Amino acid sequence: MGVKGLVSKGLLLACLVLPLSPALAEPARIPDTAMALAAELRKRALDSRLSYEIVESLTTEVGPRLPGSPGDAAAVAWAEAKLAALGFDRVWTEPVTIPAWERGQAHAHTTSPFPQPLHVTALGNSVPTPDGGLQAEVAFFPSLEALQAAPPDSLAGKVAYVGQRMWKTQDGSSYGAVVPMRSKGAAEAAKRGAVAVLIRSVGTDSRRFPHTGVMSYAEGVPRIPVAALSNPDADQLERLARYGKPVKVHLDLTPRTGPATQTRNVIAEIRGREKPEEIILIGAHLDSWDLGTGAVDDGAGVGVVTAAARLIRDLPQRPRRTIRVVLFAAEEIGLLGAKAYAAAHADELPRHMLATEADFGAGRVWRLETRFGPESLPLADRFMSALMPLGIAKGGNEAHGGPDIGPLRAAGVPVITLTQDGTDYFDLHHTADDTLDKIDPAALAQVTAAYAVAAYLAAEMEGNLRPAGE
Template identity: 50%
Template structure:
């Protein structure tokens, strides 16, 4: 819940004399910003009509069918950019443009693994993003298992040298993905931690909550100055299988073969579409998702859904000719998956533009539905946030807190003091599909996606008609960003 608002002193004043309270209440009412009745009425119309009359499902079907997987710098990257530019134009956005984003690329190759002894059988694996290749004939070594990354880091070189490290940390499902942070370190830091102790390779239990025999990929970071070793994820059933073998107190030998490795430098684009207010203004509300995906599925959940719901939200407002005082800008960010390149580039290109960004929110946690509205705004803007939360409560959206963030691609803008909103998406089943070959359009449920698109439409419309700012660029948010760990 919101922790503090500018109207809280009224509760104390009610205990004082009636003669004093009337003028102070009048002054306080004047000081509290409020949405107009017309704006709130339009927002209610969105709530009632948009669930059945937005184009999110059509947009997402188009992206996953006509483009498919969108590995940054891969063969479909340029096709995705062309699709997004054309789709913005087709949907009637007033302005459509591209902003270049350059980054190193990574290529996936062969990926196989098998237990050689004592119980020979194949294993289902996938290379982690940024992993180097094994020798061309593969890598064979005995396995050593650790329950967590911390357990690995506490091990000795004598235990690990010459072995393939296996981190078998299970992940549990939560509505907000709360277990992702404590679990994902095995993927992002495990290879370097293992290499420091002399390991020759890394296998991790997939960072996922499903039990399909499909492994989850994701970015693996190598620490500077530490030898790089090949790194892959096991499907959850194969991680359990391997652990069961190890429980029999016999050495387990595994052969893994990865053909992955770095590719050439590449330039992609942030693709941007804007719906303009009738009056000329430089101020805008920013919403969006990331256009890239991993290459195993078709990127429907991560993050085609985010692109589709934010495009659909802005298009709905324009198609219904709903009045907005400020522009609504949709940014489809390039290469989030391998290092937030698009979000960082947008910050660099628009660093002098911070005060013009009224508020920003990204959709990057699946299809939804949205269950809470969080914010990171100046205290004086909290009454407006509360009014937005009340307006959106009819979509079963709860009032959230004021120390949230807007999404991964907005971390860089948040550090510059942009007012952020988090439309919290129900991610209970998100990590069943995340970064797997199962991330495909057939997993998307229209009712859930439509509620999310409606939520973003209500948020963008209300923010674009806010009677006062939320604090972007003001010292409070700049200092708050400095003290926030992302």
């Protein structure tokens, strides 16, 4: 869309007549002219389908993009071409070294007390079962804590089942409470002699989709295969246990681990007009799990931050600082792109004036959280006056900024979180059902508007948001 024509004459006039004078900017440190352009930007973003079109393009032309897979390489090529076509000033990639892992096939069924097929998928990083699969009795645990309380050797020759449930919350906070079952279950069960682990999916749906996700092994502990059951299949397994007879399962997983390989962070910039060396970073992750097409996780984020930057570029004047879009690689398997970015850009981090990531699906933004220095906190109110028309409320000053922003935050980069409604996010997360049809274009436009406005105001602000002492 050619957007310049949309700017009202009055607004253009205001821009010309009101230079960025210290007198105007001082009280709130964001000039009124920038506030006016932010309102225009908000309107344009709400009227634009660009973020949706970007997710549509990514999920249709690339689809699944497991780090290190052909789809991942296709995604990097797609992103370079897309960012260049969208008119960013500079587009480049940076290498990220990653372990290679392929899912293979997953089959499971019970053999006692009744035969029932089970829908399972391997957790990321899992080793395979022996050739032809394994058959064993199931030992049932309601939670990781219960498994950890089992005596040494008590699971010899058994499959441990851990059945912790996740609950729907708007902020997705129950994920953090449950996810240790996924990441540590195999190690804890192996310590006690188990030959494999089945977990209830870390997900809030009751659909026959198992949820994958990364797990890790502990040093000095045997590596045993681990798979997730869909929630209805976990229910079935638990019902079978109530017959008071041994529950036996056959499990056949064929994932493969390969030698280390390489993928790439994809980075693009809209160069700042006054302080090009100072960076406002808006990120998302380009990789996805292989089961779905990575629409909600994190095609949505890729669409949002890319479109937000492009909408800023289309304003009548370049932003004062540089807007940098970072499409991180290999988030799903341990934030490897984020770590590589932070290492490669260590010298530059003091010039990162704000960072945030869109990686919580396609639901509307309902809250702004910040992590600013105390003397910069009044700026949050300036952000709020531009975000409130989007139905966004003010949150606290302990924002995390997003998974891939962790290393930057730890290095003192100020961050914000534009908290999205995640009530249904974990219905789809890491499943085959994460597909484009789950995204509401109107909601995605609201998210894009929020990111565009926040990034733009940060680019225009006078002063520094840095937390005290960092």
